[in-house]
Amino acid sequence: MEPILVLMAPGFEEIELTAPVDILRRLGVPVVLAGVQGLQVEGAHGLTMMADVLLSEVQVGAYSGVVLPGGAASWLLRDTPVVLDVVREMHAAGRLVAAICAAPIALEAAGVLSGRTVTCYPAEAVTSDIRSAADISTAPTVTDGNIVTGRGPGAALEFGFALGEYLGKDVASLRQEMCCC
């Protein structure tokens, strides 16, 4: 399959990026990390990680979907036009569009949440920005068509498993292997 694109912007929540990337790669799903502003990116809690490519060099059509980790990076993702273009193009092709924590605000800004149910966090900072969704859930993860959302860092493993399920992978075995039982 074509790889999943994971967006890395300064201030990304480290668990929210690491858990889905780790889980997808364990499931055999190729993942490419795209730096929004550069290749060396510092997270919200001072962990610096390396991207594989610059987002500006990415051909969206070569990817199966896009994942937006949250944290302080969420607002930067929302305010970066090329990010919104990637989300819109992926959505228009019916491919996976996923975000966790506060990052669904970037999906809202891209105009892809109309009539969908999503989860997000923290409620006071985020839900007022998400006006087009049909419902805002407090579930750890929500899959509504091609839109998969996760609630917060404590739900990051579940978010990774939800992405794996959406992609048709054997998540139950991996849960056991990772001691999530």
Add this chain to the structure above:
Amino acid sequence: MEPILVLMAPGFEEIELTAPVDILRRLGVPVVLAGVQGLQVEGAHGLTMMADVLLSEVQVGAYSGVVLPGGAASWLLRDTPVVLDVVREMHAAGRLVAAICAAPIALEAAGVLSGRTVTCYPAEAVTSDIRSAADISTAPTVTDGNIVTGRGPGAALEFGFALGEYLGKDVASLRQEMCCC
């Protein structure tokens, strides 16, 4: 307080490093990442992260404890003399010594598990190497005196919270803030 030292060796399990670092920093505990072989370290699933210092430059007495993430790195940690020296010196000072997944094999090699209860994973690859422990639990985390162990990547958040509890921090509030409820 003096910072906690987290050891980064090639092949570290990314969630097992990220979750405790993120949680400790959220709790206000300073954390320093020490590269065992270099400052740019690739994890078990291809995520490359940056260390803050080289382990060879660390003064162990300046730290409150040491944390060993697991993954393929566990065997390298076990076979690196300076790692065992750090573990022994920290243990002799009665400070926190922590490891998750397969990394308790390095604590065993350092000779600090005698009579303790620990948890670890995977059983077939690890428990046969841990002969001095009094008991090997299958609990997600075990705190036995200054030795804190975690079972596997699915228990990495719980491992982070166990470290915070050991250090006397308000873990209950953070659980809520991180949507771990």
